[in-house]
Each structure stands twice: as structure tokens, then as C-alpha cells.
Amino acid sequence: MFALGDEDLAGSVLDCPGGASSFTASARRRGTRAVAVDPVYLTSADQLAERVSAELERGHAWATANAERYLWDFFGGLPGHQRSRAASAALFAGDRKANPGRYLPAALPHLPFAERSFDLVLSSHLLLTYADRLDAGFHLAAVREMARVSRTGVRLYPLVDQAGRPHPELVERLIGSLTADGLRVRVRDVDYEFQRGARTMLEVLR
Numbered sequence: 713m714f715a716l717g718d719e720d721l722a723g724s725v726l727d728c729p730g731g732a733s734s735f736t737a738s739a740r741r742r743g744t745r746a747v748a749v750d751p752v753y754l755t756s757a758d759q760l761a762e763r764v765s766a767e768l769e770r771g772h773a774w775a776t777a778n779a780e781r782y783l784w785d786f787f788g789g790l791p792g793h794q795r796s797r798a799a800s801a802a803l804f805a806g807d808r809k810a811n812p813g814r815y816l817p818a819a820l821p822h823l824p825f826a827e828r829s830f831d832l833v834l835s836s837h838l839l840l841t842y843a844d845r846l847d848a849g850f851h852l853a854a855v856r857e858m859a860r861v862s863r864t865g866v867r868l869y870p871l872v873d874q875a876g877r878p879h880p881e882l883v884e885r886l887i888g889s890l891t892a893d894g895l896r897v898r899v900r901d902v903d904y905e906f907q908r909g910a911r912t913m914l915e916v917l918r
């Protein structure tokens with residue numbers, strides 16, 4: 713979803729928000745200095761594991777009822793998707809227990825890091841995804857904050873909301889404001905589409 717190449721994963725990467733995904737654990741295995749932040753990491757590992765397990769069930773029921781909203785090839789259908797999400801959550805839970813220092817509680821638009829702390833910042837399924845609840849001001853403040861703590865830039869995915877609706881005005885507004893800040897911003901195609909229409913990311917370069 714982020715069109716990542718070897719060079720992108722050679723340094724340090726901040727996953728913001730990391731949620732219960734396995735990105736940080738997987739990236740660490742290949743040598744990337746990955747760190748995840750999410751306000752949900754205030755919740756203890758055991759409590760979060762319970763919550764994630766319930767969420768997996770809910771998510772599966774929702775995906776089953778709304779299967780037409782997704783392209784299933786990547787996961788090999790609904791059962792494959794369920795297996796993949798469970799494996800990802802298990803990898804996350806094990807890694808968080810073994811390496812709690814990789815999972816820091818923090819909430820956008822304020823990150824507890826100095827300027828240029830990470831080579832790259834990745835952000836998936838928060839901004840745009842919840843465009844119905846998070847206003848344009850929050851989006852801009854959040855991307856500026858992620859850009860501040862990055863050395864090379866930020867990648868944001870997807871550019872559609874939970875219902876698969878694009879938000880071109882919001883994206884244009886972000887591009888305009890970030891460009892005025894002196895950042896280079898572009899919409900890039902990615903070689904991944906699970907949610908129908910989610911074929912692009914926003915790349916912000918410092």
C-alpha cells in the first residue's frame with residue numbers, strides 16, 4: 713500500500729498509527745528500525761489482545777456482509793483475509809509483549825519525537841479513512857506533525873474513506889497547504905487495492 717522499496721526500509725520508519733498491525737514486527741525482522749505509535753498502546757497488551765480478537769470477529773462479519781466493496785484476489789477470498797488478519801494480529805501481540813519499547817502510546821497531532829527522528833513516516837487507515845469524523849484542520853495538523861518528525865517524508869494511504877468515497881477537496885486542500893509550507897506533495901499510484909478504489913497514496917517529501 714505504500715509502494716515500499718528496499719531503500720525505504722533501510723533506515724528508521726515510524727508507523728503512525730500502528731494499531732494491531734504486524735508492520736513493525738515484520739519490518740524489524742528484515743532489519744528496519746521500525747517503531748509504532750498509537751493511543752491504543754495505553755491499553756495493556758492482554759486487554760488489547762482481547763479487544764483485537766473481538767474486533768477480528770466483527771470485521772469478518774462486516775466484510776462478509778459488504779464483500780462487494782473489496783477486491784479479494786490479494787487475500788485469496790474471505791477465509792484468506794480472515795487468516796491473514798489473525799496472523800497479523802498475533803504477530804503484533806507477540807512482538808509488543810517481547811519488545812514493548814517499539815510500541816509507544818501517542819496521538820496525532822502531537823508526536824513525542826524531535827524533528828527528523830525517523831527516515832520515513834507511514835500512516836494508514838486513519839486520515840481520510842475517518843474523514844467523516846476528522847476535519848480538515850486535524851488532517852493538516854497531523855500530516856505536518858508527521859512531516860516534522862520525518863527526515864525524507866510521509867506516505868498516507870488510502871485516499872478514500874471507510875465507505876470507499878474519495879475526498880478530492882480534502883486532498884487538494886492538504887496538497888495546497890503542505891506545498892505552501894515548502895513540502896513537495898504528490899498523489900502516487902500503488903500496486904495494491906483491497907478496498908475498491910483505494911489505488912493511490914499521498915506522498916509528502918521534505
Ligand SMILES: C[S@@+](CC[C@H](N)C(=O)[O-])C[C@H]1O[C@@H](n2cnc3c(N)ncnc32)[C@H](O)[C@@H]1O
Nearest residue numbers: 729730731732733750751752819820836837838
Ligand atoms: C483502523 S486502525 C489502523 C491501524 C493500522 N495503520 C492498520 O492499518 O492496521 C486506526 C488506528 O488509529 C488510531 N488512532 C485514533 N486516533 C488517533 C490519533 N489521534 N492519533 C493516532 N492514532 C489514532 C486508533 O487507535 C486505531 O488503532
